[in-house]
Amino acid sequence: MSGGTGEITFLDAIRQGLWDEMKADPTVYLIGEDIGVYGGAFKLTAGLLDEFGPERVIDTPIAESGFVGAAIGSAMMGLRPVVEFQFIDFIANAFNMIVNCAGTNHYRWGQKVPMVLRGPSGGRVSGSAFHSGNPEAYFNRAPGLKIVYPGTVEDAYGLIRSAIRDDNPVLFFEHKYLYRRIKGTIPADAADRAPIPLGKARLARPGRDLSVITYAAMLHVALEAAERLAAEGIEIEVLDLRTLKPLDEEAVVATARKTGRVIVLTEEPQTGSFAGEVAARVAEKAFWHLDAPVARVCCLDTPVPYSPPLEDDYLPNADKLIARVRELLRA
Amino acid sequence: MSGGTGEITFLDAIRQGLWDEMKADPTVYLIGEDIGVYGGAFKLTAGLLDEFGPERVIDTPIAESGFVGAAIGSAMMGLRPVVEFQFIDFIANAFNMIVNCAGTNHYRWGQKVPMVLRGPSGGRVSGSAFHSGNPEAYFNRAPGLKIVYPGTVEDAYGLIRSAIRDDNPVLFFEHKYLYRRIKGTIPADAADRAPIPLGKARLARPGRDLSVITYAAMLHVALEAAERLAAEGIEIEVLDLRTLKPLDEEAVVATARKTGRVIVLTEEPQTGSFAGEVAARVAEKAFWHLDAPVARVCCLDTPVPYSPPLEDDYLPNADKLIARVRELLRA
Amino acid sequence: MSSLGPLHPGAAEHTDRLAKTSLPRERQLELYRFLKLNRLVEDRLTNLYRQGKVVGGLYGSRGQEAVSIGTAYALGPDDVVAPLIRNLGVMLVRGVSPREVFTQYMARGTSPTGGKDCNLHFGDLKRGLISPISMLGALVPVMAGVGLAAKLQHRDYVAMTYIGDGGTSTGDFHEGMNVAAVLGVPLVVVAEHNGYAYSTPTARQMKIQDLAQRASAYGIPARIADGNDVLAVYEAARTMIEAARAGAGPQLLEVKTFRMKGHAEHDDAAYVPKELFEQWKAKDPIDRFERHLLAGGLATQDELEAITGRVNAELDAEVDFALASPMPPPERAREGVYAEGAQA
Amino acid sequence: MSSLGPLHPGAAEHTDRLAKTSLPRERQLELYRFLKLNRLVEDRLTNLYRQGKVVGGLYGSRGQEAVSIGTAYALGPDDVVAPLIRNLGVMLVRGVSPREVFTQYMARGTSPTGGKDCNLHFGDLKRGLISPISMLGALVPVMAGVGLAAKLQHRDYVAMTYIGDGGTSTGDFHEGMNVAAVLGVPLVVVAEHNGYAYSTPTARQMKIQDLAQRASAYGIPARIADGNDVLAVYEAARTMIEAARAGAGPQLLEVKTFRMKGHAEHDDAAYVPKELFEQWKAKDPIDRFERHLLAGGLATQDELEAITGRVNAELDAEVDFALASPMPPPERAREGVYAEGAQA
Numbered sequence A, B: 001m002s003g004g005t006g007e008i009t010f011l012d013a014i015r016q017g018l019w020d021e022m023k024a025d026p027t028v029y030l031i032g033e034d035i036g037v038y039g040g041a042f043k044l045t046a047g048l049l050d051e052f053g054p055e056r057v058i059d060t061p062i063a064e065s066g067f068v069g070a071a072i073g074s075a076m077m078g079l080r081p082v083v084e085f086q087f088i089d090f091i092a093n094a095f096n097m098i099v100n101c102a103g104t105n106h107y108r109w110g111q112k113v114p115m116v117l118r119g120p121s122g123g124r125v126s127g128s129a130f131h132s133g134n135p136e137a138y139f140n141r142a143p144g145l146k147i148v149y150p151g152t153v154e155d156a157y158g159l160i161r162s163a164i165r166d167d168n169p170v171l172f173f174e175h176k177y178l179y180r181r182i183k184g185t186i187p188a189d190a191a192d193r194a195p196i197p198l199g200k201a202r203l204a205r206p207g208r209d210l211s212v213i214t215y216a217a218m219l220h221v222a223l224e225a226a227e228r229l230a231a232e233g234i235e236i237e238v239l240d241l242r243t244l245k246p247l248d249e250e251a252v253v254a255t256a257r258k259t260g261r262v263i264v265l266t267e268e269p270q271t272g273s274f275a276g277e278v279a280a281r282v283a284e285k286a287f288w289h290l291d292a293p294v295a296r297v298c299c300l301d302t303p304v305p306y307s308p309p310l311e312d313d314y315l316p317n318a319d320k321l322i323a324r325v326r327e328l329l330r331a
Numbered sequence C, D: 001m002s003s004l005g006p007l008h009p010g011a012a013e014h015t016d017r018l019a020k021t022s023l024p025r026e027r028q029l030e031l032y033r034f035l036k037l038n039r040l041v042e043d044r045l046t047n048l049y050r051q052g053k054v055v056g057g058l059y060g061s062r063g064q065e066a067v068s069i070g071t072a073y074a075l076g077p078d079d080v081v082a083p084l085i086r087n088l089g090v091m092l093v094r095g096v097s098p099r100e101v102f103t104q105y106m107a108r109g110t111s112p113t114g115g116k117d118c119n120l121h122f123g124d125l126k127r128g129l130i131s132p133i134s135m136l137g138a139l140v141p142v143m144a145g146v147g148l149a150a151k152l153q154h155r156d157y158v159a160m161t162y163i164g165d166g167g168t169s170t171g172d173f174h175e176g177m178n179v180a181a182v183l184g185v186p187l188v189v190v191a192e193h194n195g196y197a198y199s200t201p202t203a204r205q206m207k208i209q210d211l212a213q214r215a216s217a218y219g220i221p222a223r224i225a226d227g228n229d230v231l232a233v234y235e236a237a238r239t240m241i242e243a244a245r246a247g248a249g250p251q252l253l254e255v256k257t258f259r260m261k262g263h264a265e266h267d268d269a270a271y272v273p274k275e276l277f278e279q280w281k282a283k284d285p286i287d288r289f290e291r292h293l294l295a296g297g298l299a300t301q302d303e304l305e306a307i308t309g310r311v312n313a314e315l316d317a318e319v320d321f322a323l324a325s326p327m328p329p330p331e332r333a334r335e336g337v338y339a340e341g342a343q344a
């Protein structure tokens, strides 16, 4: 298994990133539920047990707090654990371990905890309230953590590698709707090149009239809307944050100053959202350049509903985004 | 023990509220660690065991998720549990129970969960990273929860009673710095009057030049700053949110429109803060009335440090607030 | 796999002779009807799933029906039970109609949650049913609280819930059991030992052979029953439910059984040795109960077929109802986050 | 209170005769020195607390010193241990100097955390020390991970940590023990049974008499030792540490002792029956060890007093150093949230 094998999926790219880092660094190991023989609920770790053996691909009992804690302890001793949550929703069971134990450790007594916590997130798969989560806002508040949420095949590969190399606890969210729906290529020599750094946003589409700041699955909603509006001569700039924490404030402020109109687009209830943090930064740091209110296009303030018509109403989409764009342009 | 006994502390007011609701409603009971014989780590429940007996004041094993879960189950069966966390920081161990089990329950299958989760929060007591927490931003994201954070004796009494009467899971945070530092009175017939409703902010001080939106211990920092600035003829309006979720957006937007300058003052790291949500609402709903950037005065983006000089640097205070006020007025 | 040792060593060995019971013929036939209803509803769901009519995943209990049916059948009318998503039989015994299940799985507007939640994620306190929660273990503390309510209200209902072999590894299982033991609440926890947690065999989940051993950490009574003998399950559950009702505190009932399919319909269970499936097929709880009824002269082949026939006729109508049901109106997504207002 | 029954029924009964040991005289005298150091450092802290020099609360281990000293003394140089805030003795045995402890408690800039964290909340992997975490139970999974690292690195160090009677009620204790058992990691958990969790007696914490019973849920070895006999604690710990090192997987060591003060300095422990204090005062671990040394002719009264004298002289200097130390510079609050950069 090696890079550069033509078109691969978002899921393949993450597997490839794990593979390459495990090859490059013997201290990297995987731990989680059903990731070995079964290859994970989404088969993301398929083949890794055969290649790296049971000491580097470890199946655990059902104990999110227990195995995150174990990952923390092993990280202190010089290993680089990559923890899989079968669904990212179950990260809630390890909340204390992540926020209090891992997040504060380096600040409190100077001991680093290099670790990646990853898993399938996000909706539009009829997973209902407990299998569709986007927990970024729950963790953005926690000092000492980093949060990565890629939206393209290239970033999925590059950022999982950087996350593993980082010396801090990194939450790496993988939108399951993208797993097999988007494709891309990785250069053959990617493994030897320096991976995409954490903390840097990417200008996904330049534009003049309005900025949509987003990431993950919503990136594709933004690009679709931008494409449709381009036909009318409306030029939307799309900024893909990629790393949510630490936030690339420079890029956020730059695009806000450039277009003067900002919509933060995220897949989460609006109240208490990560989008709120981005909007607040814009309102404080780019205020004098704004020509319109800072808008958020998020989900309903409800748990994720199950039935497709309900989930469609819950989730943002290109039509909803375009409607909001028109309102702001009228401003 | 009855209302109207002259000056009482913030802590007494909460005890009084518990007492009066337990008298009024036999379905109300208390559960937590060391709340019975010992009367709680801060002695807030002192005397309640003697008055109401061991079936209504229940000491539990050390199991935050376990006893929050038990509270949820009993609430479904018609009781009104009031759960104490010995320090609010330990609420992290019950995160899944609160956010996923309690918060989504009514939406998912229509069963209400009337319950109060309360405990001592906040800093300036040299409690360091694990005994100084302000977790509002961790829970503001969670649909179905309510969050109350009083800053006066009157509100502490009135809002704990409303929280207990509410049919939803209510997080009730009690800033431990206020427990014995502020005093007030409750009218003798308070118990018979309708308590202060959830969801309504309070105009703590009217002003013309700039609005400080805040709550809890920071309310007193805001009032001190306002008093000092008044001497210079600068009129600060102070809005005490009291209930953080659901947010009294009307009051927030009204004060922003009135003064055109807004500072959100909270005791939490700025990144991912509750203050961010308030700032985002202002930037979206009051934009056309703003004369200056929407500012946040929060804590450092670090865990809560222990040593007084460090914690002073970490925490907002009147000087820091006044400095920011001057910058915004220059704008 | 053999390195993991035989499944359920020292388990109540499954013989063809079923446990003694006090249940009269009619009630045994009712048990039979529930067992068939459980399996046939799942067979219908499997077909609907293959036809793409089920929205999301499908989780079954094939081979484990005796656990859900036998334990739920032992509950009293005022008792409160929280099943897991594999415990369809519990809901059927509590009076849930197949159409409620079909409409849930098909995300229809007519479903008990109106389309808001999936599969067996619904409850109804009028029928003493509390909805499952996906996070494994969480129901143990919650049901300890239901038992606590019975105690504080001085009422005599009992709380019952289920946990898998894998679920007993969770912190919530531990905290819930220990709190229940200390508070002495009427709670029966049925630990369903079916050999696997998704792809993880019990030997990779814990270093003990019997889930019942977990009970010794809490100082509470435990029993092990043959989970493929509906009468053994019923009698053990009844004994423990009545003990809990009588004030003996929480009880742990381990039932030894086997998951005859993958974790869910999408999982072919390639990781399960074929021999295990064969070994357990011979112990199918419905076949065994059928043989018991026939051998004991409690029913004739015709009578049993008549029962099955009536169940199938009912299911035809229920499936038709579900298929004819509309999807929910989008606006419904916005309703019900909060319970309306406060009590006066 | 008597309704709670006698404390530690069936406990290894505490006699005046101490356990057999292979430790030569010099090492027994070293143990004595550590015991005295532990107690005298805490006495100094109590004085500093009364003088208002301690910032925040003060948590002591009076009467439990033999647990920290005996267990830590059994560790090898490469082993890694995570104490709780009552386990001052563990840190002293691992080479932590009293000034590190005094400066921590007084929030000085010269403290190991530079004022960032309080009391014993500091660690140093060079000395095999991992910092406590306030959330009880959390260290069990974390130290299971330290043991896992030893296994994955094919090194032979052992992980050890502590848990109180109350702490065994947490979900993290359960998840950590079970994961450690399944992964077979070298971990020794010392369960310190001191009768109370803050104001809560063990009988309100669990329905079992011995914390050792918790082990049967994980299929791991457990032992009970007299926590007020430093030699018994040492020998039991040594045996279990070497068993873990030899590949026997996690081990649970229960030590029966008693908390001779309140939960913290501010707590007068009015909820503890006086008789319990009297009963346990007679079993004071330091007095008992002193009698053992004298009776066995291993030391004279003068020799023991000389040891104590040297310890006190050292402590005078260490307290002076801490008192003379400055508070940290405010800017330090802004440093160190993230570990610098990534590995290349």
Ligand SMILES: Cc1ncc(C[n+]2csc(CCOP(=O)(O)OP(=O)(O)O)c2C)c(N)n1
Pocket (backbone or CB within 6 Å): A033, A062, A063, A064, A086, A090, A093, C086, C134, C135, C136, C137, C163, C164, C165, C166, C167, C168, C170, C192, C194, C196, C197, C198, C259, C263
């Ligand atoms: C806390 C938590 N972690 C992970 C999962 C994902 N998950 C769903 S079912 C399952 C296996 C459950 O096995 P077991 O408890 O034995 O029940 P069974 O499926 O065998 O009935 C897992 C890991 C979950 N639902 N909850």
Ligand SMILES: Cc1ncc(C[n+]2csc(CCOP(=O)(O)OP(=O)(O)O)c2C)c(N)n1
Pocket (backbone or CB within 6 Å): B033, B062, B063, B064, B086, B090, B093, D086, D134, D135, D136, D163, D164, D165, D166, D167, D168, D170, D192, D194, D196, D197, D198, D259, D263
């Ligand atoms: C998860 C959690 N809940 C509550 C607390 C508050 N607390 C600190 S110490 C303590 C009592 C601990 O008792 P035990 O475990 O027996 O240890 P001991 O104090 O007796 O040494 C409690 C409840 C905590 N630190 N962590």
Ligand SMILES: [Mg+2]
Pocket (backbone or CB within 6 Å): C164, C165, C166, C192, C193, C194, C195, C196, C197, C198
């Ligand atoms: Mg199972």
Ligand SMILES: [Mg+2]
Pocket (backbone or CB within 6 Å): D164, D165, D166, D192, D193, D194, D195, D196, D197, D198
């Ligand atoms: Mg204790």
